[in-house]
Amino acid sequence: GNGKSCRKILAYPLCIYNFCTTTRLLCLIELILARLTFLSLMAAVEMTLPTLSFKRIAQLIPVLYDIATNSFRPLMINTDTWCSSGSVLPDGTLVQTGGYNDGDRAVRTFTPCGDDSCDWIEYPSYLFERRWYATNQILPDGSVFIIGGRRVFSYEFFPRKPDASTTPPSNTYWLDFLLETRDYEENNLYPFVHLLPDGNLFIFANTRAILLDYTNNNVVKEYPQITDGYPRNYPSSGSSVLLPIDENKPIEAEIMICGGSVQGAFTQAMVNRTFVRASQNCARITVTDENPTWKMEDMPMARVMSDMLLLPTGDVFIVNGAELGTAGWENAENPITTPLIYRPNNEVDNRFQVMSPSPRPRLYHSAAILLTDGRVLVGGSNPHIYYNFTDVEYPTDLSLEGYSPPYLSDEYVPMKPSIVYGDQVVAYGLPFSVTFNIQQYQADEVVSVNIIAPSFTTHSLAMNQRMVVLRMSRISQVSLGMYNVGLVGPSTPNIAPPGHYLLYVVHDGIPSSGMWIKLQ
Numbered sequence: 001g002n003g004k005s006c007r008k009i010l011a012y013p014l015c016i017y018n019f020c021t022t023t024r025l026l027c028l029i030e031l032i033l034a035r036l037t038f039l040s041l042m043a044a045v046e047m048t049l050p051t052l053s054f055k056r057i058a059q060l061i062p063v064l065y066d067i068a069t070n071s072f073r074p075l076m077i078n079t080d081t082w083c084s085s086g087s088v089l090p091d092g093t094l095v096q097t098g099g100y101n102d103g104d105r106a107v108r109t110f111t112p113c114g115d116d117s118c119d120w121i122e123y124p125s126y127l128f129e130r131r132w133y134a135t136n137q138i139l140p141d142g143s144v145f146i147i148g149g150r151r152v153f154s155y156e157f158f159p160r161k162p163d164a165s166t167t168p169p170s171n172t173y174w175l176d177f178l179l180e181t182r183d184y185e186e187n188n189l190y191p192f193v194h195l196l197p198d199g200n201l202f203i204f205a206n207t208r209a210i211l212l213d214y215t216n217n218n219v220v221k222e223y224p225q226i227t228d229g230y231p232r233n234y235p236s237s238g239s240s241v242l243l244p245i246d247e248n249k250p251i252e253a254e255i256m257i258c259g260g261s262v263q264g265a266f267t268q269a270m271v272n273r274t275f276v277r278a279s280q281n282c283a284r285i286t287v288t289d290e291n292p293t294w295k296m297e298d299m300p301m302a303r304v305m306s307d308m309l310l311l312p313t314g315d316v317f318i319v320n321g322a323e324l325g326t327a328g329w330e331n332a333e334n335p336i337t338t339p340l341i342y343r344p345n346n347e348v349d350n351r352f353q354v355m356s357p358s359p360r361p362r363l364y365h366s367a368a369i370l371l372t373d374g375r376v377l378v379g380g381s382n383p384h385i386y387y388n389f390t391d392v393e394y395p396t397d398l399s400l401e402g403y404s405p406p407y408l409s410d411e412y413v414p415m416k417p418s419i420v421y422g423d424q425v426v427a428y429g430l431p432f433s434v435t436f437n438i439q440q441y442q443a444d445e446v447v448s449v450n451i452i453a454p455s456f457t458t459h460s461l462a463m464n465q466r467m468v469v470l471r472m473s474r475i476s477q478v479s480l481g482m483y484n485v486g487l488v489g490p491s492t493p494n495i496a497p498p499g500h501y502l503l504y505v506v507h508d509g510i511p512s513s514g515m516w517i518k519l520q
Contacts, residue, residue: 025065025369025377026094026110062110062120067371075110077120079103085134085190086456087464090142090498090520095158096456097146098131104149105130107158128156128171133189133234136456138464140199140493145214147203148191153178155214163217173217181205185266187231190461192240196253199494202287204240204257206231211287223285226294229263230279236261237327238279239308239460241316243344244450245495246469247488251288256344258282258318259303259460261326269331275324278304282342300352303336305460307368309376310452310467311405312504312511316342317376319403320362320460327364327459329385335361335394339403358401361394367457372502372514376403407510414439417505417512420482426489426519431473436505436512437482444475446508449487451501451517468496490519 062075080103086096093111098104107126111118127146134149139157147155154172162169181188188205196202200220201212207230209223232238238260245253258281265276280302283294299318306321318340325332339355364383371377379400387396407416415438422434434449449470455462473486485505490496502514 025067026062067377073116075119077108077122079106079108079122079124081108083133083459085131085136085146085458085463087136087138087144088454088456088499089138089144090500090518092500092518094456095136095144097127097136097144097158098134098149100132104132126158129154133459135191135193135461136463137193137195137201138453138497138499139195139214140497142498145193145201147175147193148178148189148205150186150189151182153182165217173214175212175217177203177208177210177212177219178205181208183231183263185231185235185264187233187236187263187266189234190459191233192255192257192461193463194240194242194253194255195466195494195497196287197245197251197492197494198288202242202253202255204255205233209285223287224293226257226283227296228279228281230260230281231263232257232260232279234459235266235327235331237305237460239306239318239462241308241310241462242466243284243316244310244314244467244469247471247491247495248469251495252286253288254284254286254344256282256284256308256316256342258299258308259306259321261304266326266328266331269325270328275331275333277324278302278322278326284344297348297351299340300354301336301338304332305364305366306336307366307457307460307462309368309370309455309457309462310465311341311370311376311407312374312450312452312502312514313407313506313509314344314448314450314467314469316344317368317403317405318342319368319376319378320366320381322363329364330383332363332383333393335363337361341405355403355405358403360397360399360401362397363394366397369455369457369462370452370502371402372516374405374408374504374511374513376405377401378403412510415442415508415510417507417510419503419505419512419515422503422515422517424515424517426517428489428493428519429491430489431486432489433484433486434503434505434515435478435482435484438507439481441481441483442508447475447483447485448472448506449485449503450506450511451490451496451503451519452514453496453499453501466496468501 063072065072080099080101082100084099096108105127107123131149137145144158156172192204194202211220240257243254260279268274303321309317322332323334337357341353362381366381368378381397417436420435423432455465471488505512
C-alpha cells in the first residue's frame with residue numbers, strides 16, 4: 001500500500017547529481033572535508049600548504065557508479081563543478097556547464113564507453129558568461145540552452161550560436177526578465193525551463209513566467225503570476241515539472257510547481273536564525289491554453305528544497321527537503337522525511353498520497369533520480385559550510401538510498417510487464433513495436449508505453465526531465481502471456497528532443513523495467 005521504506009544501497013561520499021545512459025550513474029563527490037570558498041581561507045591555505053594550490057585542495061572527484069554491481073570507478077576532473085548544470089546530448093554524452101571559481105565558464109563532456117577508458121574532457125573557458133546556479137535545457141536540434149547564473153542576465157548555447165543581429169556577433173543573448181526577477185535575496189537562480197510542443201521555452205523565475213522564442217530572442221508572452229506571491233527559485237527553492245505529454249490526445253503541455261519560501265525567509269534564516277514556514281501549495285498551469293491560469297492545490301505538508309521526479313506511471317514523486325526555512329547553509333529546520341506521490345489525473349482531493357518515511361533527513365545538497373528498474377535513488381545532505389558529522393542536529397550525510405514505489409510491491413508481480421524485445425532506435429512519426437510478457441493480463445485499455453528523458457538533478461531541479469506517452473496503434477497477443485504493442489515514434493523534436501530515453505510498458509499502473517531507446 002504505502003510502498004517500501006527507503007533502503008540503503010550504498011554508504012559512500014556524496015552523490016550530487018547526474019544520470020547516465022547505461023546502468024551506471026555519474027556522481028560528483030568532494031575530495032576534502034571542507035570546501036574553502038572565502039578569499040581569506042584561500043590565502044590561509046596557500047600560506048600553510050605552499051606546495052599545494054587551492055585548486056587542487058578544493059577539487060571534486062567524479063565517480064562512475066555501477067548500480068548493478070554496487071561498484072564505482074573514480075574519474076578525473078580539474079575545474080570546479082560546484083552548483084553547475086547539465087544535459088545529455090543526443091549521442092549519450094553528458095555535457096556539464098559552469099560551476100564556481102575556475103569552473104564558472106567551463107564546459108565538461110563525458111561520453112560513456114564499454115570499458116574503463118572514458119573520462120572527462122574539459123574546455124575551461126568555453127562559456128562567455130559566468131554560469132554559476134544556471135539551468136540547461138536540451139533543444140529540438142540537440143543543442144543545449146544555458147540560462148542565467150548568479151548576477152548573470154543572459155543565455156547562450158552549446159555548441160555556440162552567435163547572435164548575427166549584433167555587431168560584432170555576440171555569443172550571449174540578454175534577457176531583461178532575469179534582471180527583473182532578481183530581488184534582494186536573488187530568488188531567480190536555477191530558473192525553471194521547459195521545452196514546449198510549439199518549440200518555445202517556458203521560463204519561470206521568482207514568481208513570474210514567460211514564453212521565450214529563443215531563436216529570435218523574443219518574449220512571446222508573459223503568464224499570470226502565481227497568486228500567493230511565494231518565490232519558487234533558489235534560494236527559496238521550490239521545484240518544477242512538465243507533466244507527461246500524451247500523443248494519444250490533443251497535445252497539451254501542463255507545468256506544476258510545488259513548494260518554495262515566503263519573501264524574506266532567506267534573510268530571516270541568515271540574519272535572525274528565524275525559520276519561516278515554507279509554502280504548502282502546488283500550482284498547475286496548462287501553458288498551451290489560449291488564456292492559461294494557475295490552479296492551486298495544497299500538499300499534505302509545507303516543503304522547501306524538495307525534488308520532483310516523474311515516475312514511469314506518469315505520477316510525480318516528491319522527496320527531500322524541509323518544512324521551515326530556505327536553501328543555503330544552516331538555513332532550514334524540520335526535515336520532511338515522508339515522500340509524496342502525486343497522481344495528476346485523479347480528482348483534486350485524491351491526488352496526494354503520503355509514503356513511508358526514510359530514517360534519514362535530506363536537506364540542502366540532497367538529490368534524487370529515477371533508476372531503470374523504477375526505483376528512485378536518493379542521496380546526500382549537507383546543510384553546513386563544511387562537512388560536519390558530529391555535534392550538530394543534522395549531520396552531513398554521504399549515503400545513498402533506494403526507494404521502491406508501491407508498484408514494486410510483491411503483490412503486483414503477476415501484473416508487471418517484462419520487455420522481451422523492442423526496437424532500440426526509434427524515428428520520429430514512424431511505426432515500431434515492443435514485445436512483452438506478463439502473467440495476468442487485464443485489458444488493452446490499461447496498457448500504455450511511456451518514454452522518459454534522463455535528467456540532470458541538482459538543487460531541487462531535474463533539468464531536461466520529460467515524459468511522452470507514445471501513440472499506440474494496436475496490441476496483439478503473440479502467444480500465451482506474450483503481447484506485441486504497435487507504437488508510433490514521437491511526432492516532432494519539440495515533443496521529444498533527439499537522444500536517449502527510458503521506455504516503460506505500463507500495465508494497469510504497474511510499469512516494466514525500463515529499456516533504453518535512441519530517438520533520432
